Amino acid sequence: MLRRRAQAAGASQNITDGSVPDSGDGKEKSYEANVTESKQDSSPTKRSRKLGSSTRWKCIDSFCWFNGWICTVALALLLLSKILPNSLPGYVTEVITGPLPDPPGVKLAKAGLRAFHPVVFVPGIVTGGLELWEGRSCADGLFRKRLWGGTFGEVYRRPSCWAEHMTLDNETGLDPEGIRVRAVTGLVAADYFAPGYFVWAVVIESLAKIGYDEKSMYMAAYDWRLSFQNTEVRDKTLSRLKSTIEMLKQTNQGRKVVVLPHSMGALYFLHFLKWVEAPLPMGGGGGPDWVSKHIKATMNIAGPLLGVPKALPGLLSAEAKDIAVARSIAPELLDSALFVLHTQRTVMSISRTWDATMSMIPRGGETIWGAFDKSPDDGFNCSVNRLECDEKKSCQPDMTDLSTGQEPPLDGKSTSHYGRLISFGKEASKMSDLALFNKRIKGDRVSPIKANSSCGDWIEYDELDRDELRAAVEGKVFTAEAAVDLLRFVAPQMMQKADANWAYGIADDLDNPKYQHHKYWSNPLETKLPNAPDMEVYCLYGVGILTERSYIYKMSALNDTCSIPVQIDTSAEDKENCLDGGAYFAEGDETVPTLSAGLMCAQGWRGKTRFNPSQSPTFIREYKHAPPANILEGRGTMSAGHVDIMGNYALIEDILRVAAGASGHDIGGDRIYSDLLKWAEQIPLKL
Secondary structure, X not given: OHHHHHHHHHHHHHHHOOOOOOOOOOOOOOHHHHHHHHHXXXXXXXXXXXXXXXXXXXXXXXXXXXXXXXXXXXXXXXHHHHHOOOOHHHHHHHHHHOOOOOOHHHHHHHOOOOOOOOEEEEOOOOOOOEEEEEXXXXXXXXXXXXXXXXXOHHHHHOHHHHHXXXXXXXXXXXXXXXXXEEEOOOHHHOOEXXXXXXXXXXXXXXXXXXXXXXXXXXXXXXXXXOOHHHHHHHHOHHHHHHHHHHHHHHHOOOOOEEEEEEOOHHHHXXXXXXXXXXXXXXXXXOOOOHHHHHEEEEEEEOOOOOOOOOHHHHHHHOOOHHHHHHHHHOOOOOOOOHHHOOHHHHHHHHHOOOHHHHHHOOOOHHHHHOOOOOOOOOOOEOOOOHHHHHHHOOOHHHOOOHHHOOOOOOXXXXXXXXXXXXXXXHHHHHOOOHHHOOOOOOOOOOOOOOOOHHHOXXXXXXXXXXXXXXXXXXXXXXXXXXXXXXXXXXXHHHHHHHHHHOOOOOOOOOOOHHHHOHHHOOOOOOOOOOOOOOOEEEEEEEEOEEEEEEEEEEEOOOOOOOOOOXXXXXXXXXXXXXXXXXXXXXXXXXXXEHXXXXXXXXXXXXXXXXXXXOOOOEEEEEEEOOOOOOHHHOOOOOOOOOOHXXXXXXXXXXXXXXXXXOOOOOOOOOEOOOOHHHHHHOOOOOO
């Protein structure tokens, strides 16, 4: 480009001073001679032939200019990030919204709080990093590089290789031969899920402000794909957690440990509480008083203690409402071989080998989640979108604090039946004829021995006759109990593994020896809390965000026999009755309904019950959702979202106070905004 400009400038100079370049014989032509020659050769064709090579704008020029602008902007932004102070976003936010409050760690440090009880973090599903220790030849150069978490670069560079290494053995639930993927260790295992997307980082930093460090904090990382018992079989994760808690107590002046499980980590730690008491070799051999000696408090954050309805569409069709909407916009995109992988089939094929996903299936059946014609949270008021209300800073009075005894408004309530977790057809979700209700699918399919290799990634739908499936589901509805039977029908091999590791019912007699099996330990309705009357149990979770509660399904219109044959019907709409894009919505934190996160603390464990015979005190702390005031506030300091709540100042302050020695009563006892207590009164749970 510079060379062209130099040539053009030279030509212009020659014309200006009345001369032309040397003709080669050492003589210059006069100006008049040059003009005469140019007149003789002034046709448009000849002129364009002469000038075209020097004036035509080529694609390569546009490409260079585009990249130049990109590089210039990137360098300018980098320079600004180095020059401008780190406090600039905070300064701008203060100008817009007024002075910002001190972060919880700074605030409580000024108030004199100091580190006291050691703290253990238990991450949930998905948020913990996984790294490669041994793999196939396609993974050369990836030793101890993250396959999960971080930048996810290998997903884009080697998608087929990544999928192969993230898949577990379908029969054993462990690593395939020649592959070893392990959990990242240390606080970095789950402080950030991806660059800039925090999980535990804000909590860790806040604890550090009042004096905590790695001698008094521990991240109980584990491979979240495995069944809870298999984390011990393969990695001795439960044994390491037991010894670490003992060490933390010993090295912190004999002070008991505060445990902070998040999401599925609440189920994992509930499993640990039974495992540590159980005799060897099935358990940890700690005895019946181990928990009482070592645990000060268990603070469950957004814990799906009774499962999540969202798990059902994840296992049925590898989707939730958002994925279903994307699928409806581009019907064949997720089933095409884009990026080498058949995206949705591959997701289903991989995730069905992850036994931990089956721990999230709703527990308690119709007693907890509702029957064909009634559920405890029917009538939820969602006539106005809560997210829009929060953005407008209005509608907050709908979040009634039951401790004041005020009733929520009766108008605009939903007439949906949440107990129908899966309905095939919008009409089925609203029908009133009990005779049409399909409570059970009769006749189990026999799982095939070999996969249909012509379809690539194997899913059990490959061996299921479409007409047989259509006859079993069309026009039917499935409650929590019937939905488990539906999964057994469409995916018998997957559910065979699920039934070996998990239980979804309610115990009749908790003293029955069968409940000593590890499959019951993570179900709070089929196990007892430890004999630890001084251990406090907290249910901390967000409210004020519409959360998926039940679904409208249909048979897929795709004719490809290798496609997933069922999908969420995104055309089903009835927003006055909480139906949007094929999903009915209820109260929750966008992932876990309030019913699942809070019911055990409100009823099952409250006082002396058969699930809590030693009367461990329980506390409910709900956090009302408010989105960030502006873009500079990031994910917000008052967010109640399932993961974003980890940056909620009120939540972090509660955690810090308990870690510093306060009790549940000291921090204010229960704080309830939802209708949880009213729902609990309608649930006939034997206590």
